[in-house]
Amino acid sequence: MNLEHVARIADLNARYADAIDADRLEAWPDFFLDDGRYRITTAENVAQGLPLSLIYAASRAMLRDRVRALREANVYEAQSYRHVLGAPLIANVETGGLRARTSFMVARVMRTGETMLFATGYYDDRVVLDAADGARFAEKTVILDSRQIDTLLAIPL
C-alpha cells in the first residue's frame, strides 16, 4: 500500500464532498478531467450488470450543464447535504490512474430542519494524480446501497 496514494485520494474526495456540502456546485465539475465521467447508479443495477444510471455525464461540460440546470431550471425545496466519507481503499494501479473505493453516508437537511439519512454507498473512482492542475477524477461512479431514493435527487452525491 502506498500511503501517499491513500492520502491524496482521501484529500481529493474530502475537497470534493466539501464543495457539494458547502453549495459550491460550480466548483464540482473541476474535480474531473475534461472527458471525465460521472455516474450514479444502484448496487442492484450493478449486481445485475445493468447499465442504467440516475445521473450519467460523459464530460465536464455535461456536469456544468447539470449545475446550470440546478441553478436556473429545476425547482426543488431548499436543502443541503452532509457527506461523511470512509478511508479510500486502493483497489489497484491501472494505466490511466488509481482505482479506489470510498464509502460514504449522506444526510440531507431540508429547509424545515428535517434531517434524514439520505444515501449510503461507495464511490468507485479512477483518479489521475498528476493531471495538469493536481489530482482529478477520470471516472467517478456513485453506487447506492439502496434502490430507493426519497422524493428527488437534485444535488449530486
Added chain:
Amino acid sequence: MNIHTAMRQWPAEGLTRVPYWVYSDRALYDEEQERIFRGDTWTFLCMEAELPAPGSFRASNLGDMPVVVTRDANGGVHAFENRCAHRGSLLCLKERGEAREIVCVYHNWTYDLTGRLTGVAFRRGIAGKGGMPSDCKPEEHAPRQLRIALFAGLVFGTLGRNTPPLEQYLGADHVARIRRVMRAPARVIGGYSQIIPSNWKLYIENVKDSYHASLLHMFFTTFRLNRLSQKGGLVVSERGGNHISYSMTQDVAGKEYEQAGLRSANEAYALEAPDMLLKSVDEFGDGIGLQILTVFPGFVLQQIRNCLAVRRVVPRGLNKTELAWTCFGFTTDDETLAELRLRQANLIGPAGFISMEDGAAAGFVQRGVAGAPDALSLVEMGGSGTASEESRVSEAAVRGFWKDYRRHMGL
C-alpha cells in the same frame, strides 16, 4: 355504498372539484385497496423480459398486497399472493431470481411455481406423534391466484371476478399506443424506486396532468421537448381512467410562452453540451417525441424520445407511494441506440432534468392540504368534461381519473 363512503359526499360540482379528504382518509385508503387494487382492475406487475427463463420469479404488488410473478417449466406466467397458506409469512424474500419451487422459510411449506401448495413439513408428524389431523385441508388456504394477461411483453394481473378482458379494459387507442412503443422484444436496462411523500392519487394526478408539464418543468420547455404549443394531443378513455398525452418533436414555432412571460421561457438559458444529452433518433418513424400513457389504476408507460420506461405506482401507506421505474430498450438495439437511451435517462427518474419535480410537487399538495380536508381543488382547465382533445392545456385526463375512481369506489 358502504357505511364509510355514505359518510362522505362528493361535491355537487362533480369532476371539476376534488375534496382533499380523498388524500388523507385512512378508511378510504383501505377501501381503495379492496375496491380498486384487489377489485375489477388490471395492475401491471412486471415486464415479461424480467422473467427470462423457466423458473424465473419476480416480486411485485397488487396495491398493498405483495405478489410473486413466476414463469413455470413450460414457459407459462403465473402470479399469486406472496403469503404462506400456513400462518401468513411472505413466501418469496427476494426481488427476483430463479427457483424450481418456492419454500416458505418459516416452517418449510413448499409450493410449485404456479402457487399450488405441494408440501407440508411433518404433515403426518414424526413416528406417529404430532402432525396435522387428516381432515385438515391446508391446500384450501393456498395464496390467492391472480388472473394473468400478457400484452406486448407486459404482464398484468387482477383478482377481480368481473375485470373485463385486458384489451377491452385498455381500449383500442391504448392497445395501439402500447404496441407502438413495444415494437420489438424488450430488454431491461435497469431500474430504481422513487419514494413519493404523498398519497398515491396525487402522483397519478400529476402524471395525468398535461397542463403542468411545461410550467413546472422548465428544462422540458426550454429545450422544446414538450411545449404545449407543439403539435400533439390528449386521449382519455371512455371510462376515464386511462389516458395518453403525446407530442411531436417538431415545434410549430409558437411563441406563446415568451409572450406570456412565464418563468419557463428563459431563452438565455442554453446548454453547453445539449447533443450529449438530447441527441435522439426517430425509432418509431412517426415523429412523436413524447408519449405518456397511463392505465388505471397505477401503470405508466413512458416514451421520451428514445428513453423508454414502465413505472408502477405502489401505495405504501396513506401518504407514501413507491414509484418503481424499470427502463428498457430492445434486444435489437445497436450500441449507438443503447448509448442514446442511457444518456437520455438523465431526463427521467428522481434525478431527471424533466421529472425530478414531480415527486416533490405531489408532496407539496399533501402538505398544503393538511388542515383542509373539506376544501376542494379546482380542476377546470379545458372545461368540465373528459373527452379527448388536441389541446394539452387541459385537465381532462385528471377529471377522467376521478370519473373512473368514483365509479369503482361508489362515491
